[in-house]
Amino acid sequence: MSKIICVGRNYREHAKELNNPIPENPILFIKPTSCISRFEDIGSTLSRYEEISYELELVIQIDEINSDNAISGIGLGLDLTRRKLQSHLKSKGHPWERSKSFRGACPLTNFVDCKSSVSDFDHLNIQFTLTINNEVRQAGHINQMLFPVSQIIEDSHQEFGVDAGDIFMTGTPSGVGLLHKGDHLIVTLLKDENIIIKKETII
Template structure:
């Protein structure tokens, strides 16, 4: 299944994509694509529904983040060896973990806002993993049993704040709109192998990133197991698993960063596409 959340920001409704690519309204069936609704029993019940009996959402409905009530966004840094190289950082011996604030979540086609004072805003197409069952000290062999499905994450980053402002990556990762999520949460049964997915990203039609999840240093099962030994993972938590090479920071002979008015388009095989326009912040910080 391809689950979505549609409607105005802050009041999204649950939905499912039918075989014709139309969004069907699930609000009469479950309250949200969140929490217990992501468990195996719930997904099995949804899979048995005759989608033709569900009302259609408006054709022009906005898509919100494909998961609601996200408790935490755990990210894996430098998880592709060639990306570590372009970042001038060593290949890690263990997964590098950091967080994005949940307030950074936005819809897959919402504008990405360049914050006041930001000069080095960058892009990162990533495979997102959505937890469906609590994971605590799970083995690698059982890790995927705790996954509800997969989605696209654009791990938008302000590199100066990430790298040059005291060593806390979270500061460069957590601005509002810096975590577009979706368009769909694709349930695990539809993705035969999460380590065989092509992924790409373009800015204004120029292809910058082209990769495949098979080149991850730490695969999805390893990452889920590893994180679960440091913190419990709850239904609805999102893991962003790292990005292949081609980020703006790594461009030669000099880095390239997002400017207001540019458009990012990105995709992961089987998980759809996102598109965001970069816009300048309208916040007046003069008297903040």
């Protein structure tokens, strides 16, 4: 793995809730691998920074971009954001890596095998949810994405190159918000309506 490729505003309702325009092409940015942490370590990340927002996303792992089964696995991740800092940096016209690429900004679950071609993946029945303190805060399905995974991977490969082991964070549905000490988080990933990943932690 050499990088984490992320997609911004890939769900219409999420763009609306942040008062952002609907993009015409995938908005891509990269997190370094130093952002990666375990899902269970969110609490320690929260203790180091102020006002962290959560964004649950489907995460895809690439095996070999030119193989018939380019996609090797799927999991879940949180794109953690220091929202106040991000807004400040944007207002100054500055890069906003400090708000998206800090240590622990990409807590991940485990990955499960999901060997698929890029073109076939968009037709799978995959959905995911985030529950905080027994309330469903986010729920998404890959058919709600503005830009399909095939387009995201193709654009990314043209722009950056995609290496074996790279992972894609495919965007977040509406319902983002702040994390608080003591929150009980549960994330679930379903394929064909069967739970294939379920993780929980109290932060």
